[in-house]
Amino acid sequence: MSGPARATQHASSKSAVLDVIRAAGTISRVGLINATGFTGATISTVVRKLIDEGLVVETGRAESTGGKRRVLLQLNHSSRYAVGVHLDHAGITYVLTNLGGSVVARISRAGAGAAEPRTVVGRMAAEVKSLIDSVGVDHKRVLGLGLVSPGPLSSSTGMGLTPPSMRKWEDFPLDQALEQAVNLPVVLDNDATAAALGEHWSGGIGGTAAALYMGTGIGAGLVINGIAYRGSSGNAGEIGHICVDANGPECWCGARGCVETMAGPAAVVAAARADAALAGSAGLTGRARSVSSDFAAVSRAARRGEPSAMAILERSARYIAVAARTLANIMDLEVLVLTGPSFAIAGSVYLPVVRDELDRAFFSRAAHGVDVRLSRSAATASAIGGAALVLQSELVPLHEGLRLPENLSDSEPAALPASGA
């Protein structure tokens, strides 16, 4: 089942070895040989290089299993850092992670709103600087910045943000502008794919897994054995535009009955606003730009036990569960994580409905079930994924050019707990 694509992707034995060490925590050279299939000579050379570059350290010996006790290797967590930025209409989330993917600093700031892209980029550069400075990390140890935002991405421009709320960013070369402003290499991805990578990196999801992401819109990120599946143009997982009613209302994407239009946060808010009693008791603003805050208000009303709020959220959950089942049927999923800001708020309503749908009607349920979970870092998974993008895909080419001063302090800022959902 091998082919030329594998050969190319596999060219970097260094990044493969690093990923195995990261996932294992601690591992011996023999363990690396078994896990990667590389020869002893290759492992020996690669590990020597990683130690020389300060990325990996030796850390004592494994328990004896009869023979010589084996030296264990682990990542040198404080040797490198990465910045993850999640840019959305409603808010910008910044995280700084260490080489192991643990969040060491985190800030949230106002979203892009209606401001001009150039202005927002200038502000972002200042906010990234203060994020890094807040924990005293040397900027030279920061490998790069992973910027994530709603899809779809277009390869012809730096970024193609076509959701209506951010249409003025459509032709803006965000990666170039940001690269100049922050003086770091920048990689881009869509928020849902990044969320899935963040869940893999910091939430421990493995196998054939997907992150069902709900912010203002709905998307999904796919991670298969630790590798993000992006499709032919980086736009895989567009679950928000799964049809749940072929004769349903028209969506902004051009199709009918998309789950995002039928059941996303904007649909929930519209239904709640149409109910005068609920709109009053929940304190809905009714303003066009406040879908996120009104969705949070409906969720609070449901948690207080207001039946009309609960009914609206459960209707949304049933449609989303159907879309989740379609995704699971197509990908033959083992794990599905609900993540993103809207699940951070209302995940407890959605989780049982999605779980029940998959238990009851996942097509391959005779062979295996789908493990449906709520993310432990639903609000920040995309930003963490942005940092993971840098660590995972850019580590090798980026750090080749990085010259660390010999006596750089090794003191490491304490890792923060993942933000709660």
Next chain:
Amino acid sequence: MSGPARATQHASSKSAVLDVIRAAGTISRVGLINATGFTGATISTVVRKLIDEGLVVETGRAESTGGKRRVLLQLNHSSRYAVGVHLDHAGITYVLTNLGGSVVARISRAGAGAAEPRTVVGRMAAEVKSLIDSVGVDHKRVLGLGLVSPGPLSSSTGMGLTPPSMRKWEDFPLDQALEQAVNLPVVLDNDATAAALGEHWSGGIGGTAAALYMGTGIGAGLVINGIAYRGSSGNAGEIGHICVDANGPECWCGARGCVETMAGPAAVVAAARADAALAGSAGLTGRARSVSSDFAAVSRAARRGEPSAMAILERSARYIAVAARTLANIMDLEVLVLTGPSFAIAGSVYLPVVRDELDRAFFSRAAHGVDVRLSRSAATASAIGGAALVLQSELVPLHEGLRLPENLSDSEPAALPASGA
């Protein structure tokens, strides 16, 4: 982006090199180095082995580009063969392909029907023997048999055929029974995945591609850069159970509004039978077991210009187009091939409707379009895929144990043209 999974999949450099030679037609050793990323020493060793085993031959030299003219390599097509068998309720299709995937013999026989599995297996063994004998191929050159059938597969038993029409096969250990009966290694896969592999192998689809398969049921097979994507239990691509109406009628799978129930051949036939005038003019049998032949009769009526038949098929096509769009949005597809017996009959009605839906509403259309095609071998793609399964995934382990006599004749049966749709 590398990881341990890659390392393992990449262990077989021999099968990777064979696949590149097959796809290229003819290629030099330098071309192989460039295409695979392997070192010159590895390519040299692997090619020597492949020549020694008779799988690859040297075939003249490339045009000079200034330096020494390079020796070209190509598959020795007549060195090995594979059998593909597509087992369905309605019919069993057998193909024999050479190492290059060209069909050299093909027969179709009665389906499994209501007969006992053991009886059917006995008949299949005789039919496989007569297939191979019909073109005078030495049985020792046949690598194995790829058996494909409707999903879902279960890893706990040899096979789990749960569609209602074949439920008595559910707990039958088909692979073991057939392996004993035909005395060949047997590999199993579902019909839709095999069809996709067959389209890749003999139809030349590349990149991020899917085969939308319609027999009696509807499924999809996914092939990404030549590698079948099977999901966690071999059941990926269950597009037949995509919901196109969350409040639609119940499906046998346990869910509501599945595209197979709303728009598959059985739904088309039911709608046509309910129209007394059409049932009469099209000559529908009305028997429960004759969905395939009644679907063909409705399709003929549509081709003759009967508006009611056309309207029923077009309604079906619109739902299937919606499911195709969902699949394309999730996978970010570049190519979608309509294949399988029902598209062999009615593909000309479906093709423009699916094409139009994807042109109009594929989510990432700003980045790229989806190339929608009708298969040139829609009736036999699954059986060809069964043979491709053997060639692609079993070649290396199987032929290691195969000892060919030195003077085996090299005369090759002529390749048949692909069966027309």
